[in-house]
Amino acid sequence: MSEGIIQSDQPQDIEGEGKDLFSKFDDIIALREGLLSSGQEDPFNLVMEKVLSPTRAICNGRDTILLGTYNYMGMTFDPDVVEAGRQALSDFGAGTTGSRVLNGTYQGHKEVEQALMDFYAMDHAMVFSTGYQANLGIISTIAGKGDYIVLDIDSHASIWDGCALGNAEVVPFKHNDIEAMEKRLKRIPEGAGKLVVLEGVYSMLGDIAPLKEMVSVAKKYGAMVLVDEAHSMGFIGENGRGVVEQAGVIDDVDFIIGTFSKSVGTVGGFCVSNHPKFEIMRLVCRPYVFTASLPPSVVATACTSIRKLMQGSNKRAHLWENSKMLHKGLKELGFQLGTEEPQSAIIAVIMPDLEKGAAMWEALIKGGLYVNLARPPATPANMTLLRCSLCAEHSEEEVGEILSIFETAGKDVGII
Amino acid sequence: MDRSDVDTKIRELAEPFNKKGVTITEDTTFANDLEFDSLTVMDFVAEIEDEFDIIISMNQQAEIENYGQLVDAVTKLQAD
Numbered sequence: 001m002s003e004g005i006i007q008s009d010q011p012q013d014i015e016g017e018g019k020d021l022f023s024k025f026d027d028i029i030a031l032r033e034g035l036l037s038s039g040q041e042d043p044f045n046l047v048m049e050k051v052l053s054p055t056r057a058i059c060n061g062r063d064t065i066l067l068g069t070y071n072y073m074g075m076t077f078d079p080d081v082v083e084a085g086r087q088a089l090s091d092f093g094a095g096t097t098g099s100r101v102l103n104g105t106y107q108g109h110k111e112v113e114q115a116l117m118d119f120y121a122m123d124h125a126m127v128f129s130t131g132y133q134a135n136l137g138i139i140s141t142i143a144g145k146g147d148y149i150v151l152d153i154d155s156h157a158s159i160w161d162g163c164a165l166g167n168a169e170v171v172p173f174k175h176n177d178i179e180a181m182e183k184r185l186k187r188i189p190e191g192a193g194k195l196v197v198l199e200g201v202y203s204m205l206g207d208i209a210p211l212k213e214m215v216s217v218a219k220k221y222g223a224m225v226l227v228d229e230a231h232s233m234g235f236i237g238e239n240g241r242g243v244v245e246q247a248g249v250i251d252d253v254d255f256i257i258g259t260f261s262k263s264v265g266t267v268g269g270f271c272v273s274n275h276p277k278f279e280i281m282r283l284v285c286r287p288y289v290f291t292a293s294l295p296p297s298v299v300a301t302a303c304t305s306i307r308k309l310m311q312g313s314n315k316r317a318h319l320w321e322n323s324k325m326l327h328k329g330l331k332e333l334g335f336q337l338g339t340e341e342p343q344s345a346i347i348a349v350i351m352p353d354l355e356k357g358a359a360m361w362e363a364l365i366k367g368g369l370y371v372n373l374a375r376p377p378a379t380p381a382n383m384t385l386l387r388c389s390l391c392a393e394h395s396e397e398e399v400g401e402i403l404s405i406f407e408t409a410g411k412d413v414g415i416i
Numbered sequence: 417m418d419r420s421d422v423d424t425k426i427r428e429l430a431e432p433f434n435k436k437g438v439t440i441t442e443d444t445t446f447a448n449d450l451e452f453d454s455l456t457v458m459d460f461v462a463e464i465e466d467e468f469d470i471i472i473s474m475n476q477q478a479e480i481e482n483y484g485q486l487v488d489a490v491t492k493l494q495a496d
Binding site (some may be wrong): 008010013163169173180188 | 454
């Protein structure tokens with residue numbers, strides 16, 4: 001699931017200010033114009049004219065190393081994956097033109113769901129058109145009026161929007177704070193339904209959740225647990241099933257939400273579960289029912305990619321080497337990082353302020369390196385971040401090159 | 417605890433968050449007068465929840481704009 005970058009994940013109420021319904025956006029328009037009037041290259045309007053590989057593209061006319069995609073396992077150009085898509089496009093056409101519950105379930109949709117059940121070793125898998133819709137749909141549908149959703153305050157927008165779409169009582173707790181979570185669970189009135197929503201990897205800082213403790217606390221209070229593993233699929237845990245697997249709690253988790261738009265390398269979202277009544281979701285979950293299903297080529301590429309990720313242990317090991325090398329290198333150069341140790345394939349570099357962050361982003365892009373600029377209010381504690389996400393296809397030499405671009409840019413901008 | 421006790425306690429808890437030393441009345445709003453951002457709101461609400469051993473869900477928070485409404489809501493919640 002992707003990032004809003006310049007808006008917060010938690011939806012904000014913006015009050016109307018009169019006749020022009022757009023006047024409520026004046027502040028953000030002014031902020032953007034202020035940033036760009038200095039001649040700054042627009043960090044939120046980058047165009048990739050050509051994509052050369054999972055790690056290289058021509059961006060705004062320059063040959064650029066990509067360090068701000070979620071292509072963790074580099075599957076986008078895998079020859080088997082591309083061929084599967086090409087074949088499905090020829091055999092089944094460009095799109096399904098219908099809902100999964102009507103005319104939109106093809107053989108390929110069943111096959112990708114089977115691939116997910118095999119990947120996670122779970123009884124049920126349900127594929128949505130995007131990861132955003134998977135969270136939106138499952139959360140809003142299973143937690144109803146009178147139920148309680150207890151969630152981390154740094155949750156992704158799709159989780160917040162799932163809460164907003166439903167009718168449950170929403171109770172946030174401080175990021176990764178086990179005690180704060182327990183206190184809230186303890187206070188929920190007896191007999192009320194409870195859903196705890198957590199993420200394996202939090203995508204802004206790239207830190208992971210203490211799932212072993214959190215899942216056990218949630219179970220102690222009789223809550224169902226949903227974990228979003230969007231940023232861990234394919235490379236965290238022995239079989240790449242995510243932080244839930246690494247923490248040894250996958251069997252205690254009721255729902256895992258994931259996406260095809262990161263390690264899998266295409267687009268789509270899913271939920272896997274062992275709940276015996278799970279299949280009813282297909283009829284009652286509105287973001288699943290009231291939208292067209294994924295195109296045949298997309299489910300075919302996803303299916304092939306997921307099956308290849310099951311054999312991806314070498315790539316997984318290389319991705320971890322990359323993450324460790326970049327983390328260590330940036331730390332040695334004197335940059336301030338989001339985590340003390342590398343915990344995922346995301347390394348967040350903390351910038352002193354938005355101006356320096358934007359200047360640094362521009363220096364990097366001109367030096368041939370693309371990273372994500374993330375700024376308040378999208379970020380925790382109002383930080384400005386340069387988020388780097390690594391790919392298993394980055395070579396050791398490329399990571400070295402990345403570090404030298406960072407060094408030059410950091411000195412030019414005066415951050416290190 | 418009656419309303420005035422709740423009021424006294426919440427005033428105490430609000431003090432460290434009231435960085436500009438705004439005089440708090442029943443009509444003081446959190447967003448405009450006290451300029452609380454979403455992180456401050458979370459920390460402030462957590463302090464109140466812990467003090468009174470209650471939950472103020474986001475749904476309930478959405479109905480609370482000013483100080484008086486907060487004291488009313490907490491008085492009612494802790495009595496339940």
